[in-house]
Amino acid sequence: MSNFLRITEVMKMTGIAKSTIWLWxxxxxxxxxxxxxxxxxxxxxxxxxxxxxxIQC
Known part of the structure; x- marks a missing residue:
């Protein structure tokens, strides 16, 4: 079972800004x-x- 991540954790994990995450x-x-x-x-x-x-492929 995987974890749930909040937006700040997603930002740290991906290196992507909050506004970009929501846009994408x-x-x-x-x-x-x-x-x-x-x-x-x-x-x-x-x-x-x-x-x-x-995205790495």
């Missing part, structure tokens, strides 16, 4: 987040790792 989510270039509550949004760590592997 909107453009479907980055994995979609999971909405846990109205104020809590997370990403599945496995989906981020898969995305990183895809």
């Amino acid at each position: 989510v909107k453009e479907e270039k980055f994995p979609k987040p999971i909405k846990l509550s109205p104020r809590i949004t997370v990403w599945d760590e496995d989906s981020i790792n898969e995305w990183k592997k895809e």
Whole structure:
């Protein structure tokens, strides 16, 4: 089972700015987040790792 990551953790893991992450989510270039509550949004760590592997190829 993978972990859930908040936006700051995703930023550290990918080296991508917050605004770019949200832009790429909107453009479907980055994995979609999971909405846990109205104020809590997370990403599945496995989906981020898969995305990183895809862009390296």
